[in-house]
Amino acid sequence: MDLNDEVRQHKITLDEDEMPTTWYNVIPDLPSPPPPALHPGTLEPAGPDDFAPLFPMDLIAQEVTSDSYVDIPGGVLDVYRQWRPSPLFRAHRLERALGTPARIYYKYEGVSPAGSHKPNTAVPQAYYNAKAGVKRLTTETGAGQWGTALAFACALYGLECEVWQVGASYDQKPYRRLMIEAFGGKIHRSPSDLTAAGRAVLATDPDHPGSLGIAISEAVEVAAPDPETRYALGSVLNHVLLHQTIIGEEALLQLAKAGEHAPDLLVGCTGGGSNFGGLSFPFLREKLAGRMNPVIRAVEPASCPSLTRGVYAYDFGDTAGMTPLMKMHTLGHDFIPDPIHAGGLRYHGMSPLLSHIYELGMMEAIAIPQLECFEAAVRFTRTEGILPAPEPTHAIAAAIREALLCRETGEEKVILTALCGHGHFDLAAYDSFLSGRMVDEEITDARFAAGLATVPAVPAG
Numbered sequence: 160m161d162l163n164d165e166v167r168q169h170k171i172t173l174d175e176d177e178m179p180t181t182w183y184n185v186i187p188d189l190p191s192p193p194p195p196a197l198h199p200g201t202l203e204p205a206g207p208d209d210f211a212p213l214f215p216m217d218l219i220a221q222e223v224t225s226d227s228y229v230d231i232p233g234g235v236l237d238v239y240r241q242w243r244p245s246p247l248f249r250a251h252r253l254e255r256a257l258g259t260p261a262r263i264y265y266k267y268e269g270v271s272p273a274g275s276h277k278p279n280t281a282v283p284q285a286y287y288n289a290k291a292g293v294k295r296l297t298t299e300t301g302a303g304q305w306g307t308a309l310a311f312a313c314a315l316y317g318l319e320c321e322v323w324q325v326g327a328s329y330d331q332k333p334y335r336r337l338m339i340e341a342f343g344g345k346i347h348r349s350p351s352d353l354t355a356a357g358r359a360v361l362a363t364d365p366d367h368p369g370s371l372g373i374a375i376s377e378a379v380e381v382a383a384p385d386p387e388t389r390y391a392l393g394s395v396l397n398h399v400l401l402h403q404t405i406i407g408e409e410a411l412l413q414l415a416k417a418g419e420h421a422p423d424l425l426v427g428c429t430g431g432g433s434n435f436g437g438l439s440f441p442f443l444r445e446k447l448a449g450r451m452n453p454v455i456r457a458v459e460p461a462s463c464p465s466l467t468r469g470v471y472a473y474d475f476g477d478t479a480g481m482t483p484l485m486k487m488h489t490l491g492h493d494f495i496p497d498p499i500h501a502g503g504l505r506y507h508g509m510s511p512l513l514s515h516i517y518e519l520g521m522m523e524a525i526a527i528p529q530l531e532c533f534e535a536a537v538r539f540t541r542t543e544g545i546l547p548a549p550e551p552t553h554a555i556a557a558a559i560r561e562a563l564l565c566r567e568t569g570e571e572k573v574i575l576t577a578l579c580g581h582g583h584f585d586l587a588a589y590d591s592f593l594s595g596r597m598v599d600e601e602i603t604d605a606r607f608a609a610g611l612a613t614v615p616a617v618p619a620g
């Protein structure tokens with residue numbers, strides 16, 4: 160019971176006109192750029208022409224830009240203002256429940272129309288495609304957050320939206336599918352019989368649970384040959400992480416407003432790396448400039464640990480091997496993770512940019528099994544009142560670990576994390592946890608070895 164009458168500041172907000180008007184590109188500030196994507200046939204660096212069947216030129220230019228800042232177009236700023244700047248919360252009640260001297264802040268992206276950080280990139284991606292005269296976007300989605308965000312963005316700019324959803328999530332989570340349909344999108348269970356990639360997988364197992372890698376193959380296969388259709392990716396690529404830096408830029412302003420010099424620990428969940436990159440890159444800029452020194456820590460699920468148990472190698476972004484080869488931390492493009500509840504973290508690879516930064520030793524990574532994450536989520540919900548999506552429960556669990564360490568040491572650390580989405584459509588996951596049915600799968604090295612064996616051998620240099 161907390162009947163304390165003290166009235167404290169919980170939300171640190173910014174006015175709409177305080178919202179940053181540029182995205183931040185971290186690449187020029189790194190000691191070396193990330194290795195280029197390679198054309199899978201020639202093994203030469205992939206050029207703009209290789210990406211042109213999939214993405215409009217404005218996005219391809221952002222993918223390879225050497226500018227430190229990219230202006231956010233007015234038409235995007237105007238849409239962002241519907242929910243941005245998003246609030247930064249101080250987790251006073253969670254801190255008190257943990258008995259920690261640490262100060263915990265979370266940047267809450269669940270206030271967007273889709274309920275996660277995904278519209279931060281869905282909106283500019285739809286905007287640039289519409290500007291280029293594209294009529295339809297195809298994409299994959301895991302838990303459905305990305306599909307929801309893209310369907311929302313397509314509705315705003317008059318584009319058709321066609322989504323392949325990972326089968327396991329499609330079966331478990333009907334509500335996001337309905338939300339995608341409410342926004343006017345069309346959705347298929349992946350693997351589907353609409354594509355050669357899907358049919359090949361169905362031939363091996365008609366009840367295949369699917370994976371993000373398979374769903375990407377299907378969406379790419381449909382977009383590539385059709386001049387009026389392009390493909391949109393919700394994570395992994397440089398331009399996606401670029402768009403998400405609005406999160407970190409706002410958080411920097413908000414922490415300063417809260418009177419904090421800097422976080423001691425910045426922690427976030429990583430599926431393909433976009434919410435984590437988005438929160439952390441502006442802080443990495445400050446760190447590289449010597450203005451602060453936060454520890455930057457990624458948290459991945461123990462069932463899909465591309466940073467902590469994968470290899471750093473060139474691999475395909477999809478299962479069928481249709482994308483350019485990207486140098487990244489990967490579990491192998493054939494790896495099918497267990498159907499854990501954090502559907503958005505079930506991707507075999509990690510953003511090449513984030514993988515490169517990890518290799519440079521500028522950030523660390525840990526993996527946490529889902530039971531600890533949901534225990535943390537329930538603690539969070541019962542104090543802060545927000546029900547987290549399954550993905551950021553990983554970040555919350557890591558923040559709680561650190562806060563409990565601070566209770567031992569007495570250190571008043573400042574912990575910053577991204578609560579990158581709410582879990583209102585993920586109640587099946589909470590059902591599984593609260594009823595005691597959720598389990599942690601122990602993944603053997605042998606099982607990882609099978610996936611890693613599918614990483615193609617690419618000669619160095």
Ligand SMILES: *Cc1c(COP(=O)(O)O)cnc(C)c1O
Pocket residue numbers: 275276277304305393394395428429430431432433434435503504548550551579580581
């Ligand atoms: C998609 C998603 C993720 C995983 O993607 P990242 O690119 O790693 O951010 C995490 N959390 C939520 C809420 C998501 O929707």
